Amino acid sequence: MKVEARIFEILAMFFVVMGIIYAICTFFYRTGVEWTGAVCMFFAGGLALIAGTYFRFVARRVEIRPEDYEDAEVEDGAGELGFFSPHSYWPIMIAGAAALFAVGFASANLWFAIALVFVIIGSVAGLVFEYHVGPEKH
Structure with missing residues (x-):
């Protein structure tokens, strides 16, 4: 995780420096x-710093990975990487509800958008608790 943290921290510095340069360069323009x-x-830059701080924080709690060695x-990273759900329909439902929410919000159909917020929350809850209920429960 140290590699990811370093990448995002460098990105944060880049965006802040470019923001300063951008402000200085546009100051001397007409307007x-x-x-x-x-x-x-x-x-x-702030968003990249948030991600970099998160990765730096998680790097302390996670055991050292092969990516962290110079x-x-x-082949040091070979092996099982984790568990990924092969048959989950929840991400499709979340994406569809989010797309319909955007359409409802953009067209000022607020009741439709509000109803879809609850559909999104329910879909996210279904994704999170997918393996904690039902026949897949371990």
């Missing part, structure tokens, strides 16, 4: 600083 782009750059070989 002054173009704040939308500068703020977006700083927000992108001299690791490809």
Whole structure:
């Protein structure tokens, strides 16, 4: 996880530095600083810093992986990577409900959008608890 943390921290620094350069370069243009782009750059840096901080925090709790060694070989990472659900329909339901929510919200059909918020929450709950109920329960 240290590699991922380092990547996101470098991205955060890049976006902040580019935001400063962008603000300085647009300041000397005709209309002054173009704040939308500068703020977006700083927000992108903040989001990358959030992800990097999360990975740095998780790296302390997770055992060292082959990716964290400088001299690791490809075959060091061989083996089982985890469990992935082969037959789950919940992600499709979440995506469909989110798409319909966006259409309802964009068309100002607020009752439809509000109803779909509950469908999204129910679908996410179904995905999270998929293997805690029913015949798949272990």
